[in-house]
Amino acid sequence: MKTHFSSYLKYLRQDIPASIVVFLVALPLCLGIALASGAPLFSGVIAGMVGGIVVAWFSGSQLSVSGPAAGLTVIVYNAIETLGNFKAFLLSLVIAGVMQMGLGFLRAGLIGAFFPASVIKGMLAAIGMILIIKQTPHATGYDAGYAADESYLPETARSSFLEFTQSLNGISPGATLVACVALLILVAWESGFIKRSPTLKMIPGPLLAVVWGVAFNNWALAYAPEWAIAEKYLVSLPELGSTSNFVNQLRLPDFSYLDNPKIYSVAATLAIIASLETLLSIEAVDKLDPHKRISPTNRELKAQGLGNLISGLMGGLPITAVIVRSSANINAGGQTRISCFLHGVLLMVSVLFFAHYLNMIPLSCLAAILLQTGYKLAKPAMFFEFYRKGLNQFLPFTITVFAILFTDLLQGIAIGMACGIFFVLRANFHVAMSLTQHGSHYLLRLHKDVSFLNKALLRNHLSNIPDDSELIIDGGKTLFIDHDILETIADFLLAAPERNIQVELQGFDLAFPALGYEPGFVPKLVGSLGHA
Structure with missing residues (x-):
């Protein structure tokens, strides 16, 4: 899909409503992550603004949304x-931004291409389940925390499940x-009836859900106080009121720490972790993109580095591409980078002029939006789909899901990757060669690439060749044969006459001299066995 200026105008009707939804989801996220990081609340809003206004235009991704990430909260707090x-x-954040841009110029973005689809989709499903678990307390009015908590921290896993069950016993009638x-509005807006109506489909369902929540709570405060939602269960945005107050909230880095070595170790940690989270998110967003566009990962690292450089200079938190907001963007119908850009503009305008009105929004409204997003990411149908694909796809997928749920994002991905690599090696182990038999005649055929990992399988096949047999070893179709494989074959050739096994080699003409054997080694040996 083209993304020239005319294309941006073409999709404004979808991008503007989507930007409002992303803004409503991002707002409490920015505040909650800043709170969890032990940083000033406003630093989270600054990071969200920079992620939308700056990174959106320098990034190569059309649908990815950048901002402060829950996965970095512990790192930021400790730093x-x-x-x-x-x-x-x-x-440290400014230096980390420079390092990230350097990684982009060094083309480190190619790392993102090495994550299997089963692991990436497992990550998405895990995040969907985390959203459902974490948002249920907010939806029932049990938890007074920020509605967009997307933490992957292992120490919160048990408490999250506990909160999930306790929330069902501590229901607040108004919030519920x-x-x-x-949720009913959101589900109804996905129906065919709404989509067939030219007027209704122009109204974004999530925005209508928020309007409903504000209207109901204002009515309840006036006429049914027992159903009203308490202030602590509403959005809590600092009211600045003017541009000068906004400027006063900005913080500059302290450059007197440049000679402190700890600054650089923290910067390196931030650059590496933020880059990995970004690459994972970009891979996941590309999987969700209805237009199936592929984002240039090196450009993404440069854009994220620039964003972190600017965020650090303004007093903001570290920025990465983030899944929850990106998923909400796609779910709300976003088509181009305009939706991400406008969400950043809305964050800036809201803290300047509209904080009072935004503070009327019940957190349970935002929880409903995220519950729907979570369900779409973790649909039961996805588990059945991977089950039908076989164990080599299903196991990496499910192991990634549960590893992320009970550890954190990066550890879970690492465990999923290890599982995925195991199945790749296992498949390669079995398809690298085949042994067929016809009477006392055997054909051992090597396929495509044969590495040292296949040495045990080769030895097993050769040991199964009985005495007084004829064997053809065909390497004609191989593109690569490892040194260890050639040595194993050479050892077998030397021992074969003692077992009266007649061997013919095909496709190995130059292989054995390269190992250091005499140029005439193969012809002589084959000739001595009667297969010259």
Whole structure:
């Protein structure tokens, strides 16, 4: 799909409503992640603004949304404590941004291409399940925390499940009613009836769900106080009121820490982890993109590096491409980078002028939007789809899901990758060669690439050749034969006469001299066995 200026205009009707949805989801996320990171609340909003206004235009991805990431909260919290103050941390973030841009120029983005689809989709399903588990307490009015918590932290896994079950026993009637009706609106807006109506389909379902929540709560406050939602269960955005107050919230890095070696170790950690999370997210977003566009990963690293450089100079948190907001963007119908850009503009305008009105939004409304997003990411049909594909796809998928649920994002991906690599090696182990028999005649055929990993299988095949047999070893179709494989074959050739096994080699003319054997080794040996 083209993404010239005319294309941006063409999709404005879908991108503007999507940007509002992403903004509503991102707003409490930015605040909650800043709170969890031990940083000023406003630093999360700055990171969200930079992710939308700056990174969106430099990134090569059309649908990815960037902002502060829950996966970095522990790193940020520990870094601020280690360095002693937030301004020193900002200096580390500036340096991390420069490092990330360097990784982009060094073409480190190709790492993203090595993640199997089963692992990436397992990550998406795990995040969907995390959203459902974490949002249910917000939807029922049990938890007063931020509705967009997307934490992957292992220490929160048990407490999250506990909160999930306890929330069903501590239901707040007003918040629950708002969430249930909001979910019904979202489901109804996915129906064919709404999609066939030219007027109704122009109204974004998530926006209508938010309007419903605000209207209901205002009515309840006036006429049915027992159904009203308490203030602590509403969005809580700092009210600045003017541009000068906004400027006063900005923080500059403390450059006097440049000679502190800890600054650079923190910067390197931030650059590596943020880059990995970004590459994982970009791969996942490309899988969700209805237009199946492929994002240039090296350009993405440069864009994220620039974003972190600017965020650090303004007093913001680290930025990565993030799945939850990107999924909400795709789910809401976003088509181009305009939706991400406008969400950043809305974040800036809202904190300047509209904080009072946004603070009327019940968190249970936003929880309903994220519950729907979570369900779409973790549909039961996806598990059945991978089950039908076989164990070599199903096991890496499910292991990734549960590894992320009970560890964290990067550890879970690493475990899933290890499982995926095991199945790749296992498949390669069995298809690298085949042994067929016809009476006392055997054909051992090597296929495409044969590495040292196949040495055990080769030895097993050769040991199964009985005495007084004839064997053809065909290497004509191989593109690569490992040194260890050739040595194993050579050893067998030397021992074969003692067992009266007649051997013919095909496709090995230049292989054995390259191993250091005499140029005439193969012809002589074959000739001595009567197969010259």
